[in-house]
Amino acid sequence: MKRLAGRIILLWGWRRLAVAFVAGALLVLTQAPYDFFAAGFVSFPVLVWLLDGITGDASANPLKRLRPAFAAGWWFGFGYFLAGLWWIGGAVLVEADSFAWALPFAVVGIPLLMAFFYGFATALARLFWSNGLGRIAALAFAFGLAEWLRGFLFTGFPWNPVGLAAMPTPLLMQSVAITGVVGMNALAVFVFAMPALLAGGQGRRAGLIAALLLVVAHVGLGMVRLNAQEPAESKTLALRIVQPSIDLAEKWDQSVRDRIFATTLELSARPPAEGEPAPTLIVWPETSVPFLFAERPEALVAIGEMLQPGQMLLAGTVREEETAGATPLDYNSVVAINDQGEIVGAVDKVHLVPFGEYIPFAGLARRFGLNQLVAGPMNFAAGSQRYPIELPGGVAAAAFVCYEIIFPDMVRVDAASSRIIVNVTNDAWFGDTPGPYQHFRQAQIRAVENGLPVLRAANNGISGVIDARGRVVDALALNVRDSLDAQISLPKGPSALAPVQRTAGYAILGFLALMALGGLITERLRTN
Structure with missing residues (x-):
C-alpha cells in the first residue's frame, strides 16, 4: 500500500490529472444501476494521495497555492460527472434535427460545470490538510459542504450525491433517516477515504476503528429498522x-x-x-x-x-x-x-x-x-x-x-x-x-x-x-x-426523525471540521 501511495503522490503533470479523472469515473460504479460500493474504497484513497503530493511555492498568494488542489478535485469531478451523466445527451437526440447542436453542452458542458463543486471541495480540504486522520476528516467535511451547496446553488442539481454510494440497498439506506443526505455524504467520504491511512500517517488505528464502528452502526441500524415490527396502521x-x-x-x-x-x-x-x-x-x-x-x-x-x-x-x-x-x-x-x-x-x-x-x-x-x-x-x-x-x-x-x-x-x-x-x-x-x-x-x-x-x-x-x-x-x-x-x-404521518435530519447533517459537518482543524493544529505544534 505504501508503494502504491508513493507512486501516486509522486505523479506530475498530465499523469496526475489523468489519474484524478479515472478515479472520479471509477466512483460512478458506486451508483445505480451498478451499486458496486467497493469502488469508493479505491477512488477516495487515490484522491487523498493525489492531494498529499501537492507542493507549491509557500511565498505565492493563497489562490495560487490552492490551484493544484483545485485542479485535482476538478478533474476528479469531471470524470465522475461525465461517466455518471452522459445519458443526458439522449434527451437532445429525441429530435436530433432540431437539437443535436446542444449535444456537447448536455454531455460535456454539465459535467464541466458540476466539477467546480469538487474542485472547491479539494481546495478547501487542502486548507486544513495534515499528515494523518485529520486530512481524511478535512476531505469528508469539504465534500459534504460541496454536495450541500450543489443542492441549491444555480437552481441546484443534487444528482448522484456521493452519499448514495453507501446506500445501494434498503438495508444500507436506513441511516439516512437520522443523518439526512448532508450527513451521509460526509460520512461516506470519511469511510471510503480511510484506506489511505494504511499507507501511513498519524491516527491510523483510531481512524480505522472509527470507520469500522460507523460501518457496523450503519448495517446494524438497517437490520433493526427493517426487522422492527410495523406499527398498526389505520x-x-x-x-x-x-x-x-x-x-x-x-x-x-x-x-x-x-x-x-x-x-x-x-x-x-x-x-x-x-x-x-x-x-x-x-x-x-x-x-x-x-x-x-x-x-x-x-x-x-x-x-x-x-x-x-x-x-x-x-x-x-x-x-x-x-x-x-x-x-x-x-x-x-x-x-x-x-x-x-x-x-x-x-x-x-x-x-x-x-x-x-x-x-x-x-x-x-x-x-x-x-x-x-x-x-x-x-x-x-x-x-x-x-x-x-x-x-x-x-x-x-x-x-x-x-x-x-x-x-x-x-x-x-x-x-x-x-x-x-x-x-x-x-x-x-x-x-x-x-x-x-x-x-x-x-x-x-x-x-x-x-x-x-x-x-x-x-x-x-x-x-x-x-x-x-x-x-x-x-x-x-x-x-x-x-x-x-x-x-x-x-x-399516520412522516417520520418523527425527518425534522432533525438537517440539524444532524450540519452537526456531522461541524464535527468533521473540528477534527480537521484539530489535526492541523496538532501537526503544527508537533513541528514547531
Whole structure:
C-alpha cells in the first residue's frame, strides 16, 4: 500500500490529472444501476494521495497555492460527472434535427460545470490538510459542504450525491433517516477515504476503528429498522400505476394523440386480478394527457366513465391558466380527477428544469440563439406553492413532478403534512441508460428520509411502489407497457426523525471540521 501511495503522490503533470479523472469515473460504479460500493474504497484513497503530493511555492498568494488542489478535485469531478451523466445527451437526440447542436453542452458542458463543486471541495480540504486522520476528516467535511451547496446553488442539481454510494440497498439506506443526505455524504467520504491511512500517517488505528464502528452502526441500524415490527396502521391504500410507454417521437403528434389517450384509458380500466380489490387510486405519469383539458373537455367525461365509484385519478398533464391581457401560462402539473370526471385538485411543478422546461434570462438567452435543449410542448411557468392533494378517505398526498424528487429539503418540507408521496415523471427522454435507475434510487431515499411510501409513475419506467423503508413493493421494468396493482400501508404521518435530519447533517459537518482543524493544529505544534 505504501508503494502504491508513493507512486501516486509522486505523479506530475498530465499523469496526475489523468489519474484524478479515472478515479472520479471509477466512483460512478458506486451508483445505480451498478451499486458496486467497493469502488469508493479505491477512488477516495487515490484522491487523498493525489492531494498529499501537492507542493507549491509557500511565498505565492493563497489562490495560487490552492490551484493544484483545485485542479485535482476538478478533474476528479469531471470524470465522475461525465461517466455518471452522459445519458443526458439522449434527451437532445429525441429530435436530433432540431437539437443535436446542444449535444456537447448536455454531455460535456454539465459535467464541466458540476466539477467546480469538487474542485472547491479539494481546495478547501487542502486548507486544513495534515499528515494523518485529520486530512481524511478535512476531505469528508469539504465534500459534504460541496454536495450541500450543489443542492441549491444555480437552481441546484443534487444528482448522484456521493452519499448514495453507501446506500445501494434498503438495508444500507436506513441511516439516512437520522443523518439526512448532508450527513451521509460526509460520512461516506470519511469511510471510503480511510484506506489511505494504511499507507501511513498519524491516527491510523483510531481512524480505522472509527470507520469500522460507523460501518457496523450503519448495517446494524438497517437490520433493526427493517426487522422492527410495523406499527398498526389505520389505512391500506389499493392503487394502480399506469406505465403507457409512449414513444417520445409521437407523444406530441396531434394525429395520434387520441390513440395515446385511449391506450392510457385501457390500461387504467383493466379489472383487478382475481381476489384482489379494485384500486382506489390510479396514477398516470408526467404529461400523460396529450392535450389540454380546456381544448378537449370530452376527455374528462371519458375519464369519469372509466373511473369506478370512489376511485380517483392523479394524472400528469399540462395545465393552462388564462391571464388578463397576456399570453396564457402553462404549468407542468398533477391534477386530481374524481369519478364524476371533475378536476378536484391540482399541484403545479415548482422546480423547473433549466433549458428543458424554461429558459433562464430568456431575453438575453434568445439574443444568443439559445432556446430549450430538449423537445417539448412549450415553456412552462413555475408553480408558486405546493399543497397536499386529498385522496379518497381523507388521505393527504404530496405530489412531485419529475426531478423535484431529488431535492431532499423540498420533499421534506412539502410532505410534512402528508401520508404518502407521489412522483410522476417521464424518463423516456433517457432510454435504457443508467439515468432512470439513478432517478428511481433517489425516490427510494426520499421514502426512507420521510418515513412515507412513494408511488412513482413513469412513462416508460421505472414505475413502482416503494414502502416507507425504501423497499420496492413492486415495479415495472423499462419499456414495458402495463399497469401495476398494489396495496400499501399508510403511516399516520412522516417520520418523527425527518425534522432533525438537517440539524444532524450540519452537526456531522461541524464535527468533521473540528477534527480537521484539530489535526492541523496538532501537526503544527508537533513541528514547531
